[in-house]
Amino acid sequence: MNATPSPIAATSFASLPLSPETLANLTQLGYLQMTPIQAESLPPALLGKDLIAQAKTGSGKTAAFGLALLANLNPRRFAIQAMILCPTRELADQVTTEIRRLARAAENIKVVTLCGGVAMRGQIASLEHGAHIVVGTPGRIMDHLERGHLDLSALNTLVLDEADRMLDMGFFDDMATVIKQCPKERQTLLFSATYPEGIARISQQFMRTPLQITVQAQH
Ligand code: ADP
Ligand code: MG
Numbered sequence: 343m344n345a346t347p348s349p350i351a352a353t354s355f356a357s358l359p360l361s362p363e364t365l366a367n368l369t370q371l372g373y374l375q376m377t378p379i380q381a382e383s384l385p386p387a388l389l390g391k392d393l394i395a396q397a398k399t400g401s402g403k404t405a406a407f408g409l410a411l412l413a414n415l416n417p418r419r420f421a422i423q424a425m426i427l428c429p430t431r432e433l434a435d436q437v438t439t440e441i442r443r444l445a446r447a448a449e450n451i452k453v454v455t456l457c458g459g460v461a462m463r464g465q466i467a468s469l470e471h472g473a474h475i476v477v478g479t480p481g482r483i484m485d486h487l488e489r490g491h492l493d494l495s496a497l498n499t500l501v502l503d504e505a506d507r508m509l510d511m512g513f514f515d516d517m518a519t520v521i522k523q524c525p526k527e528r529q530t531l532l533f534s535a536t537y538p539e540g541i542a543r544i545s546q547q548f549m550r551t552p553l554q555i556t557v558q559a560q561h
Contacts, residue, residue: 352376352381353375353376353381354375354376355368355373355375355376358384358385358388358409359388359413360388360409360413361447363447363448364409364412364413364444364447364448366447367444367446367447368444371443371444373405376402377401377402377405377406378397378401378557379395379397379401379402379403379406379555379557380402380405380406380409382395382555382557383395383406383407383410383531383555384406384409384410386553386555387406387407387409387410387529387531388409388410388413390414390529391529391552391553392529392530392531392532392549392550392551392552392553393530393531393532393552393553393554393555394532394534394537394541394545394549394552394553394554394555395531395532395533395534395554395555395556395557396533396534396535396536396537396554396555396556396557397533397535397556397557398535398557398559399535401557403503403533404436404437404440404441404503405440405444406533407426407499407501407503407531407533408437408440408441408444408445409444410499410529410531411423411424411426411441411475411499411501411531412441412444412445412448412451414498414499414529415448415451415474415475415498415499417448417449417450417451417474419474419496420472420474421472421474421493421495421496422473422474422475422476422492422493422494422496422497423474423475423496423497423498423499424474424475424476424497424498424499424500424501425475425476425477425478425483425494425497425499425500425501425524426441426475426476426477426478426501426503427478427479427480427483427500427501427502427503427508427517427520428477428478428479428503428504428508429479429503429504429507429508429510429511429513430457430479430507431457431458431459431460431479433503433504434455434456434457434477434478434479435455435457437477437503438453438455438477441453441475441477451474451475452471452472452473452474452475453473453474453475453476453477454468454469454473454475454476454477455476455477455478456476456477456478456479456482456483456486456492457478457479457482458479458481458482458485460482462485462486462489465482465486465491466486466491469486469491469492476492479513480508480513480516480517480519480520481513481516483520484516484519484520487519487520487523494523494524494525495525496525497524497525497528498525498527498528498529499528499529499530499531500521500524500528500529500530500531501530501531501532501533502517502530502531502532502533502534502544503533504533504534504535505532505533505534505540505541505544506534506535506536506537506538506540506541507535509538509540509541514540514543514544517544518544518547518548521544521548530548530549530550530552532544532545532549532552
């Protein structure tokens with residue numbers, strides 16, 4: 343029987359414009375091949391395109407946006423250059439851990455997690471010490487913005503992770519408020535397991551002709 347033609351997308355991280363240090367770190371992490379969502383989204387994301395990417399849980403979405411935002415980041419610039427909005431504190435903590443693992447190859451990249459249910463004071467101190475990346479929930483990030491603790495003027499990458507869950511949790515208005523405070527000249531990467539109506543609204547209001555990528559669950 344003839345083999346079904348396979349998709350052309352290359353699956354080796356080495357096919358991407360990543361530094362030798364980053365590639366070595368991925369090998370150390372045991373990331374030998376890109377997952378399907380990484381293979382589809384990393385090439386356009388590394389070119390600076392806006393993306394709406396849909397793939398199931400456990401498919402490696404964090405590295406799909408993490409490697410893109412790290413490639414855009416200047417460690418010598420002490421300013422927030424990337425922000426990742428997540429629905430819950432648990433997910434924000436997981437994303438922070440994964441971004442730190444991916445960032446090991448680079449010099450001293452500081453990631454600060456900003457979620458509710460934690461005292462503001464420690465978060466404010468971390469921000470004052472200087473951060474390159476913030477990861478957090480929309481409500482708490484909005485709080486920091488309103489109080490003037492968070493300067494997003496140097497932001498170049500905005501990630502909306504699990505956007506469908508953030509909408510389910512009633513975060514549309516908070517998300518919109520936060521996104522409006524980001525520089526217009528930026529890359530926006532939206533990740534979601536499903537594509538409800540609210541995602542289309544966000545895309546129309548806040549994204550620049552995003553490329554839509556869907557990776558079907560494999561059976
Ligand atoms: P999602 O956000 O899609 O649910 P995650 O980003 O949390 O998925 O990744 C799920 C797991 O897969 C994590 O443990 C992560 O370290 C691992 N992983 C991600 N990309 C790869 C890869 N290319 N090769 C091997 N493991 C990977
Ligand atoms: Mg995830």
